[in-house]
Amino acid sequence: MSEQEGVIEEVSNELVSDEIPLPNEEQLELAERIIMRLNPPSRTAISKMIHTKAKTVGGIFAGYAVFWWLTVLQVDNDSSYSSIFFGPGFVTITILAPCLIFMGSLLSDFSRELGQLFPGLVSGIMFVLAVLYTFEPAIRGIMDDLSTNDSIWMTFRLAVLCTTVWWAAKLLIDAWLLGWVKALMESYPDLDFSGPNGESNFSEEVEYATED
Secondary structure: OHHHHHHHHHHHHHHHHHHOOOOOHHHHHHHHHHHHHHOOOOOOHHHHHHHHHHHHHHHHHHHHHHHHHHHHHOOOOOOOOEOOOOOOEHHHHHHHHHHHHHHHHHHHHHHHHHOOHHHHHHHHHHHHHHHHHHHHHHHHHHOOOOOHHHHHHHHHHHHHHHHHHHHHHHHHHHHHHHHHHHHHHHHOOOOOOEOOOOOEOOHHHHHHHHHO
């Protein structure tokens, strides 16, 4: 009977291990990189960081929409202006350049976290195009193709829009990555993310444990 009980116990352990697989090494390495870069003070602080970043992104996008509506749609723009890079007009560029910055930020972080080559190359192209669209009016103003005041005003608006979207994209990506780490921790509560010296990356939790 003891041998049969031992066989039954081994089979049950195998079934449990099959039903609840452990995360693979790539997932663990990605989670450790995210934690080391964003440096959450504790496991419980991750939810607060996600909420804070998401709320900030919402406010940034609201301000972006108001700024675009007031400074682009409500202003008489030179309809004859067209970029030498594929010919879009100014209003189109105010949408295209921030979109390039947003997508470039997504691909750049994707390439950095996962170590992928192609997304990084594409993000570099997108960033260069966005910079060209942004500073093209100022350069053409210097070359007397446009009036100085109009060219500076156009470049200023594009710079504000692109910078705002870049900031929002970075916060949004960080919030999404923290959400992924949070979901991984909830699926595997026993995971321990330690630094290079074997110390836990969640310093506050260690202090709380010693105080209790």
